[in-house]
Each structure stands twice: as C-alpha cells, then as structure tokens.
Amino acid sequence: RWELHQLEAMATEEEKRNCRIVxxxxxxxxxxxxxxxxxxxxxxxxxxxxxxDINKEYGQYKVYLKDxxxxxxxxxxxxxxxxxxxxxxxxxxxxxxxxxxxxxxxMTNEEIDDLLLKCLKEFRGGILLIExxxxxxxxxxxxxxxxxxxxxxxxxxxxxxxxxxxxxILPKMLQNTAFVRCHRQxxxxxxxxxxxxxxxxxxxxxxxxxxxxxDSGNIRFFLFVDRLGQKIIGKxxxxxxxxxxxxxxxxxxxxxxxxxxxxxxxxxxxFDYFTAMKTKTEQLTTKYYGNKI
Numbered sequence: 001r002w003e004l005h006q007l008e009a010m011a012t013e014e015e016k017r018n019c020r021i022v023x024x025x026x027x028x029x030x031x032x033x034x035x036x037x038x039x040x041x042x043x044x045x046x047x048x049x050x051x052x053d054i055n056k057e058y059g060q061y062k063v064y065l066k067d068x069x070x071x072x073x074x075x076x077x078x079x080x081x082x083x084x085x086x087x088x089x090x091x092x093x094x095x096x097x098x099x100x101x102x103x104x105x106x107m108t109n110e111e112i113d114d115l116l117l118k119c120l121k122e123f124r125g126g127i128l129l130i131e132x133x134x135x136x137x138x139x140x141x142x143x144x145x146x147x148x149x150x151x152x153x154x155x156x157x158x159x160x161x162x163x164x165x166x167x168x169i170l171p172k173m174l175q176n177t178a179f180v181r182c183h184r185q186x187x188x189x190x191x192x193x194x195x196x197x198x199x200x201x202x203x204x205x206x207x208x209x210x211x212x213x214x215d216s217g218n219i220r221f222f223l224f225v226d227r228l229g230q231k232i233i234g235k236x237x238x239x240x241x242x243x244x245x246x247x248x249x250x251x252x253x254x255x256x257x258x259x260x261x262x263x264x265x266x267x268x269x270x271f272d273y274f275t276a277m278k279t280k281t282e283q284l285t286t287k288y289y290g291n292k293i
Contacts, residue, residue, distance in 0.1 A: 130160070166187075209241065
C-alpha cells in the first residue's frame, strides 16, 4: 500500500516545500475516507490534521490498518475561533470543525462558505481535509475560493478534497491539483473527456486498473495520478499497467493509425495490427509507469 512518505520520496525539493492539493475521487464504501483517516492519524509525517467535517461524522472513526486490525480514532472538535491557535500549537493531533456556530446554532450556507475559507486561511503546517466539496459549493467555485487555490503553492499545508468522482473536479480545482487518488467510481471517465482534455488517456488507463482490481474483489484498491509528472503510481506492477494499456488501445484503435499508416521505402507497411499494438502498448506503459521505489 502506498504511503504519504512514498509520495514525499518521489517529490522534488521544490514540491516538498510547496503545498500539495490532493483530490480523492471515488464512490462511497470503498475505503476512500478510511485511507485518508489512516494518513491523518498514522502517516502524517509529524503534522497536525484538521477536518472540515460538514457531515459531522469524524468525531469517532474506526480506522482499518494495513494488517487488517483497526483502531478507534477520535478527532476533537475545536471552536471556529480556535483554528489559528490549533495551527500553532506544538501537540500533534487531529481536530475537526463542524458546521455549527460556537453558540450552538446550525450554520447558513453563507456561514459555511465563510468557515471553510477561514480554515483555508488560518490553518498551517498540516493536512486539511475537506469532505465532499461539492456539497459546500455545488458545481461552481466562488471566486474567493478559486483564488485561494491559485495562490496555494507557498502555504505550509497539504489540502485533501474528497469527491464522488473525477467528473466532479471543477476546472479551476483541476488546474491546481498535484495528485488525484483514484478509487472505484460509478461514473465513467468518458463522461469527463471534455474536461480532462489531453489527460483523458492517463485517467482512463488508471480507471481500467482500478476497475479490474475492484472486479477481482480488491474493492479498496486505489492509485495516484501524478498530474505534474503525468505518471500513474501506487501498488501496481508494470504488467498491470501494460494489461490496462492493452485494454485501452483495444477500444481506442484510432491511436494506432499513425503506426499502421507508416510505410517503408518500398511502400510496404512497417507495422501490422499486432506489431502496432505491441509497440504502442510498450510506449504508453513506459510513458505512464511512475513507480520508482
């Protein structure tokens, strides 16, 4: 299983200094929240965690560990006025803010927006989790929030955003996202082809791998798409990637056209279908395989 420190090991020195935005995309009940909770409580590299707990579900959470055991983890509730104080405290722990005012009243939509922005502005030196951003903002990011994403590079925190699918990643958010952690999702990547543009291919191949693992019973499997390096990384072998690339090419045969159209000096074909498939599969496997450690 891939850990946060493995992503750190693969990062450049500049990337290590900068904040990372990690979008976690996947349907419910496939281990999406469990993996992020495991990172926050057990793999945070000595950093605090803050959860924007809009559904009020993380006060006590059963976290399943790599060996199959579990631990009951508690994220203490802090008042909204104490976010900055929590940020500078020395004790390493996980806290949460909920959408209830410090006076005990349910917050309005506008107040929820303001609370999220307060978390983004005041929390430093840790990992901030936003659970289901679309529930907060719907399908349009306010200018003030998208402005934060644009200027996030030099903030001393990582930002994790949970969504139901890659298709729910809004354009401004995608532009500033370093990694997408891909779990099983209901929605096909084809539905987001226009949004992903040149990145459709890498996300489609990643989805094929995840779906293959899910269908074989490994329902909690996930991997990362490194958008900066254009690599697929995680608990996968080259053979797994190669098989996924082969499946991708079998349904996107137009990609083979340049090879099939190539002619030698005598006018004969350089590639037949079999050799074109083999050559392109090797090219894409080399292009997208990102595991280094």
